Amino acid sequence: MTECSQFEHCQKQFESLHEKLDRLDEAIRGTPGNGTRPGILVRLDRLEQDAKRQSKLIWLIIGAVVTASASGAVALITG
Structure with a gap:
């Protein structure tokens, strides 16, 4: 290989x-x-x-369920 052909080969490889x-x-x-x-x-x-x-949405839903459950339990206990 001559220097020129090596340069062209390397140049093609670098472009790739x-x-x-x-x-x-x-x-x-x-x-x-x-x-x-x-x-x-x-x-x-x-x-x-x-x-x-x-x-955040899951924690909001869990908090709402716990609050509703606690309110229902208090309502059942107090009549």
């Missing part, structure tokens, strides 16, 4: 690597600009926020 890295970056961060395709980081953040909301 850059394309793959760009695709990975896009998958992680999402598409730049208008954000029509959110990346993994945004999706993960949304899932974490949904989990927090769901946890």
Whole structure:
């Protein structure tokens, strides 16, 4: 192999690597600009926020059930 052909071969390999890295970056961060395709980081953040909301809702429901049960028990006891 001559130096010129080695350079061309390496250049093609680097271009291929850059394309793959760009695709990975896009998958992680999402598409730049208008954000029509959110990346993994945004999706993960949304899932974490949904989990927090769901946890709060479950505690709210449990609190309402306990309060209603206690009120019913007091009403039965006091007549």
